[in-house]
Each structure stands twice: as C-alpha cells, then as structure tokens.
Amino acid sequence: MPVFEYGIPSNILIGSDITNRIGEVVNTLGDKVLVVLENSKYIIDAGIGSKIEASLNIFTENVIVFDEIERNANNPNKIESLKEVVKASRPDVIVGVGGYHVLSVAKTVASIYDKILTSESQYKRWYSQTRRKRVSYVEVPITFGIIPGISSLSFIYDSDFGAKNVYVDISSYADAVIFDTSLISILPPYYIGILAVDAMALAFDAFISKKGNPISDALAYKAIELFFVNIKKFVNEPSNMGLLHNLCFGGVMASMALALSEPGLATAISHAASSIMDIPSERISSVIFPHIIDYNLTSVPGKLIQTAMALGERIQDITVIEAAIKSAESIRKLLMDLNIPLRLSEIEYFEESKIDQVANIASKYPFISSLPRPASRNEISSLLQTAF
Numbered sequence: 001m002p003v004f005e006y007g008i009p010s011n012i013l014i015g016s017d018i019t020n021r022i023g024e025v026v027n028t029l030g031d032k033v034l035v036v037l038e039n040s041k042y043i044i045d046a047g048i049g050s051k052i053e054a055s056l057n058i059f060t061e062n063v064i065v066f067d068e069i070e071r072n073a074n075n076p077n078k079i080e081s082l083k084e085v086v087k088a089s090r091p092d093v094i095v096g097v098g099g100y101h102v103l104s105v106a107k108t109v110a111s112i113y114d115k116i117l118t119s120e121s122q123y124k125r126w127y128s129q130t131r132r133k134r135v136s137y138v139e140v141p142i143t144f145g146i147i148p149g150i151s152s153l154s155f156i157y158d159s160d161f162g163a164k165n166v167y168v169d170i171s172s173y174a175d176a177v178i179f180d181t182s183l184i185s186i187l188p189p190y191y192i193g194i195l196a197v198d199a200m201a202l203a204f205d206a207f208i209s210k211k212g213n214p215i216s217d218a219l220a221y222k223a224i225e226l227f228f229v230n231i232k233k234f235v236n237e238p239s240n241m242g243l244l245h246n247l248c249f250g251g252v253m254a255s256m257a258l259a260l261s262e263p264g265l266a267t268a269i270s271h272a273a274s275s276i277m278d279i280p281s282e283r284i285s286s287v288i289f290p291h292i293i294d295y296n297l298t299s300v301p302g303k304l305i306q307t308a309m310a311l312g313e314r315i316q317d318i319t320v321i322e323a324a325i326k327s328a329e330s331i332r333k334l335l336m337d338l339n340i341p342l343r344l345s346e347i348e349y350f351e352e353s354k355i356d357q358v359a360n361i362a363s364k365y366p367f368i369s370s371l372p373r374p375a376s377r378n379e380i381s382s383l384l385q386t387a388f
Contacts, residue, residue, distance in 0.1 A: 008256065009139075009149055011176040014248045016241050018180045019048075022095070022140060023055035025176045029136035030092020031060050036082065036106035037067040038098025043142065046186045052097060052140065064089050072278050073101035076159050082109055083116050090117070093136040099143050100281070101164075101274070104154040110137035111154075111172035139174040142183050144192075144248045145199035145282065149174025150255035153263070155271050163275035163361045166263075179248045181241050189238040193338035196231035196247060197331070198270070198282035200224050201289035203254035204307065205264030208300045210370045216260035219253045225310040226250035228330075232337055262367040265292050265375060269384065272361035276354055283347050286340050291387045293328040297321065299373035344388045355384045 013021060026033055033056055037049045049065060056063045066085050068078045086094070086109055094113075096106025109116070113135040139149035148154045152172060158165035187195075200223070206212060207220035227250045234243040258267075269288055270281035293304065304324035308315055311330040315323040335342055344350050359381035362368070368375060375383075 009174045009177050012150075012179075012252060013176065014179040014181070014245060014252075016181045018178065019051045019140075019183065020055045022052055022138070022178055023057070023059045025178065026056060026093050026095060026136075026138055027059040029138070029175055032062040032089065032092045033060060033064070033095060034086065034089055034091035034093070035063065035065045035095045035097060036069060036102065036109070037065055038071060038102040038142070039067050039069060040071045040098065042186055043098065046183070048097065048142070048183055052095070056095075064091070069098075069102045069105055071099060071101065072274055072280060073105050074157050074164075074275060074278055076157050079105055079109075079157065086113065086116050091135060093138060095138045095140060096149075097140040097142070099141070100146060100148065101155070103139055103141060103148045104156050104164075107137060107139070107148045107172055107174065108154045108156045108167055110135050111167075111169045136175050137172070139177045140183075141177070141179060141251075142187070143195050144179065144184055144244070144251040145195050145254070146202050146258060147177055147251060147255040149177045150252065151259035153259070157275065161361075161364075164271045166365055166367070177252075179251075181244045181248060184248070185238065185241070185244060189235045190339065192238075192247075193231055193235050194282050194286050194340055196227045196250075197286035197289060197334065197338070197340060198266075199251055199254050200227045200331075201266035201270075201285040201292065202263065203227075203250075203257055204289070204292070205266050206254070206257040206261035207307070208296060208303050208372050209262045209264055209367075210372055211262040211367075213260060216257045219260070220257035221306060221310050223250045223254035223257060224307065226253065228311050228334065232334070235338060262370045263365075264367065264371055265295070265362070265380070265383070268362035268365045268368060269358065269380065271365075272358045273350070273354075275361065276357055277349055277351060279347060279349055284344070284350075286335065287342065287344055287347065288383070288387050290328040290331040290335070291383055293324075293331065295375070295379075295383055296373050297324050297328075303372075344384065350388075352385075352388055355388065356381050359384060 155164040270285035274281040363377040
C-alpha cells in the first residue's frame, strides 16, 4: 500500500473584513514582502491592493506590489518579469492575492524561490522530497473555490507544453490562507454561482478518482453538499455573509479533497481550454460537469448514488443507474436555476475548431491515468463535441 501523507497550511482564516489580519500574519513570517496582485477589474475597482498594503505597512515598510499578472495568467513574459522582481528584491514573504490562476503563479514562484536566485530560467515539473520552506507564502483568495495553497499541486503556463502544466511540490503549501468574505462578495452573484459549480465539478473529480481514499471521499462529498445547499440561497440573498462563509468552507474541503486524491477530467479540460482560448477555467468546468457525470455513468455508479444524495435527490426504490442519472439531471437543473450556460457554444470566445487541440492537451496531464473510466484524446474530444 502507498504511504499516506498530507500537510495543510498552519493557519486558515475565514471571516468578514479580516483584511487587516494580513499584516499581522505576515509579520510573524518576515519583514520584506512581495505582493503578487491579480490585475483584474474587480480587484482594482474595489481597491483591494490598497487595503492589503495598508495592513502590511502597519508592520513593515518593505512592501513591493507586482500587479501585472492577468486573471487567466497565460502570459509567460509576465511570469518571467515576476521572477526577475523576486530575484532583485529577495523577499522574506510572498503574498498571492486573486483567483486560482494568479495564486498558482504566486505559489509556484514561492516554491522555486531558490531556483530563481540561482538563475534557473525554465520551470520544470519536479517533486521535492523535503518540506524545507524556501520563502514564506501567504494566500488571499478572492474566490472560494479550489485554493492552490491547500495543495501540493499548481497549474502554471508552460511555453514548452503549450498550455498550463501541472507542478507538484510537497513543500509548497501556504503558511496561511486568508478568506475575507467581504472581498469575495464584490464578485457578481451570477459569477459566484459559476464558481460554486466549478468547485463542485473539481470536488467530483477528486471523489471518483482511483487515487481517492476515505478522507478525500468524505471531504469531497461534504463540499459538493455545501455548495449545492448554499449557492442558490446566496445568489438570491447576496448580502448573507453566513452563506458565503459556508461556500468558503466548501472551498477548503474541496481543495483538501483534491490534495488527498487527484484531479480529473473537469480539471484537465478546463485548464487546457483556458490556456488555448483565454477563457476562465470555471466557465468551462461548470458547463461540462454534467457531461462528465454522464461519461462516468457506469464506471462509478456507487459514487454517483452518493453524489445524488449530496445533491438532495431521493434515491429510494430506484435502480443504481437511475439514481446515477439523477446526479447529472440535478446539476443541469442547477445550471438553469443559476442562468449558467448548458452548452459550450453559449460561452463567448469558445471555438469549436479548437476542441481537438483542447482534447490533445487535456489527455497529456499525468493524473488522467487515475480516471475511473479511461479517457483518450478522441474520447475527450467526443465529450466536448457533445457538450458543444
């Protein structure tokens, strides 16, 4: 049997208006701070960068803000610029602020800090054998979904790979993850709905993976349930911070489930499509989620029965397959209730002509080997054509 090993950040904070705690947390880790701030309209309009700088400046004046990484983080030149800033400033702490892709960049740069200082120019897929921290890393998500800092995995654009590639480092967990629900609540309720379905899809990846285990299964199941129970209520009542707290807890559980298990088709396809068409990955995964359930209908019927239960379906007096079908039906109904597209053709900038290219990249991710039902390039392409 393989050895079971998992580490989590030393500190996870979830609360409203806790941005001022960032300086307090970082102060325990070092004096020179580099903030990697997502360059997006929501963050700029809400003045999030200024709030974080103000919190940090209470404890130190050695703060540099790098705000050139766009939301989808597909520009390798900007990533190289960040590495140059790290090399010149030699921070004690890197603080990542933004969505999944920008946080993945910040986390990976923190993880390879020693390689940057020795002028190693290319990212390489590698596995660290120790938990030695090269530089402290703190994460401030502005979403509640999958959080890179609660996992050994991250995805970052790799020019040689031609898309976002997966990097694994068991020492790269964040020292702290700070969820400020007042920052997350600036997102439109409609988009928060998309983020919830995306997180459900990625939790489902972990739930059905052959690398899963009782702990990851329990976390993934509860994450799916939390998202399903709370998201429609929150979209209808966006001022209810209690509901947003629950969504953040769901994100923590989904992230831990993925860290303990492995990603799957939703992760692979959404990252590949995001890389090629510069579409936010959550837009893709939310649409293909029910199609992935359909694809696995006969491979994991027991897990799909449990998924149906997490989605509030009654499964008494029906067959296993009927119960499994209800899972996909429930997600499709949720998409309609949240006004989320049911077809890839409804997503702006999604090009049918690039489906084969997306399928080719998605099929190359190493975790595809852990799918309960094998998926070749042609099978992934067929799934996407069906979803289009």
